[in-house]
Amino acid sequence: MSEDVNKLVDKLMHELRRGTITIGVLSQLSEPQYGYSLVTMLNEKGVQVEPGTLYPLLRRLEKQGLLSSKWDTNESRPRKYYYLNHLGRMVYDELCVEWRKIVSSLDFIIEEDRGN
Amino acid sequence: MMKMIDRYLYAVSKRLPPSQREDISEELRGLIEDMLDSKVGDREATEQDVEEVLVALGSPSELAAKYGGVKESLIGPRLYYTYISVIKVVLFSILLAMGVVFAIEIIMDPVSILEHFIDFITNTITVAVQALLWVTVCFVIADYNGWNPRSLTKGTHYKWSPKDLPIIPDPKKQIKRSESIIGIIFSILFLIFVTFSNHLIGMFFFENDDLVGVAPFLDQDVIGQYLPIIYLIVAVGVLKECLKLIIGKWTKNLAIFNLLINGVILALIFILLKDNLIWNPHFMQDLTQLSDVEPGTEIYSTIEKIWDNSRLGLVVVFLIGVLIDTVISFYKALRKDASFR
Structure with a gap:
């Protein structure tokens, strides 16, 4: 029974995380970062993300105009650095506001449920 | 590693x-x-x-x-981009050929410009729709039969292993995309000219920079009967180029297929040219009418000689071209892979 619970929780958490990764990524890009350093940073801070998910996401955010990028070819291996541009900064700030709203309304709902 | x-x-x-x-x-x-x-x-x-x-x-x-x-669809991810580029090339060549035909027609006959324009639009649309249909059918069949490097798109339940990764083709065996694309463009240009404006395939005559007329190479009364054979030659030729684009490198099977297709093309060309009926029998008369070359002069007999010999010459050029193409394909397919360690 608990195995079923775990499986279902895993599946639902996977869906839940997918949407939040974007906020996590945007939050770390005030300073330019390359993909793998971002994976490490996020994982250290408890935001689970696979490189296979993050790399396409970075590219998508760039295409949407939230991120800018530049290649750094001075190091031993060439790396593509991404950073938040003006539009990305505005979107990120707005997303944070929206996120807090979600947190507080869900907190309220959960507490209300407990109270009953 | x-x-x-x-x-x-x-x-x-x-x-x-x-x-x-x-x-x-x-x-x-x-x-x-x-x-x-x-x-x-x-x-x-x-x-x-x-x-x-x-x-x-x-x-x-x-x-x-x-x-x-690209997601799995009628034409899957393996062939999708090849398909798109073939479609672009085909449509581009149709538009180009139709545009050239239209331009020449209005230079020759500026009065009926509207008529030519309507022809241009309707013919372009008809040909483009036909071409799109046939290219799509070919690619659907190719995709269905898996005429391409071993696929890895087996869904997520399939346990993937790096050992399944396709081998990168040896650059010496790779077929240049540009080669096939140019082949397709010229085939389609030729097809469109033969179909819609075979009277324009010939020798152009100018007087004071003005086009005065064309002495056609082909017999317009007879060419209609031979059109199906010409279509077949072009279709088989385009099919060959598409296959080369899809497979992307010379393999033994492709070389054998190439040999077969070249054989078919030669046979069709033989049927087309064997009784010399498609050529304009009045070419020399047309020539004298459009220019100041008089019968009996030296230049007249030179042109006549070239005209008579060129028909045989054309057959020889075709034969040699097809032969070289076949030999090269086998050479590239059978040579050893460059050694990778």
Whole structure:
């Protein structure tokens, strides 16, 4: 029974995380970062993300105009650095506001449920 | 070991839009190397390490799909970009050929410009629809039969292993895309001229920079009967170029197929030319009418000689061309793979 619970929780958490990764990524890009350093940073801070998910996401955010990028070819291996541009900064700030709203309304709902 | 990474990147980038391939590949190469470094630390990375990193990254088709690559559809991701480029080439050549025909027609006959314009529009649309249909049918069949390097798109339940990665074709055996594309363009240009404006295939005469007329090479009364054979030659030729684009490198099977197709083309050309009926029997008369070349003069007999010999010459050129094409294809297909270690 608990195995079923775990499986279902895993599946639902996977869906839940997918949407939040974007906020996590945007939050770390005030300073330019390359993909793998971002994976490490996020994982250290408890935001689970696979490189296979993050790399396409970075590219998508760039295409949407939230991120800018530049290649750094001075190091031993060439790396593509991404950073938040003006539009990305505005979107990120707005997303944070929206996120807090979600947190507080869900907190309220959960507490209300407990109270009953 | 690096070879495995190259093969992985090749398998991913094949499924991505051509414009993004290089950039994404470079980025992923950096990622794979970073992942390897953090996995092995100071130790030397082994083949096993590379495989584990690639498995962690996921199968090439899944990764490409996350990059918004092509999903499975009527024409799957393996052939999708080839299909799109063939369609572009075909439509471009149709438009070009029709445009040239239209331009020449209005220079020759400026009064009926409206008529020519209507012809131009309707013919272009009819031909384009036909061409799109046939190209699509060919690609659907090719995709269905799996005429392409071994596929990795077997859904997510399929346990993916780096050992399944396709081999990167030896550059010496690779078929240049431009070669096939130029072949297709010329085939279609030829087809359109023969169909809609065979009276324009000939010798052009100018007087004071004005076009005064054309002495056609082909007999317009007879050419209609031969059109099906010409269509067949062009269709078979285009099919051959499409196959070369799809497979992308010379293999033994492709060389054999090429031999068969070339045989068919030669046979059709033989039927077309054997009784010399398609040629304009009044070519020399047309010539004298349009220019000041008089019968009996030296220049007249020179032109006549060239005209008589060129028909035989054309057959010889075709024969040699087809022969060279066949031999080269076998040479490239059967030569040993450059050694990779």
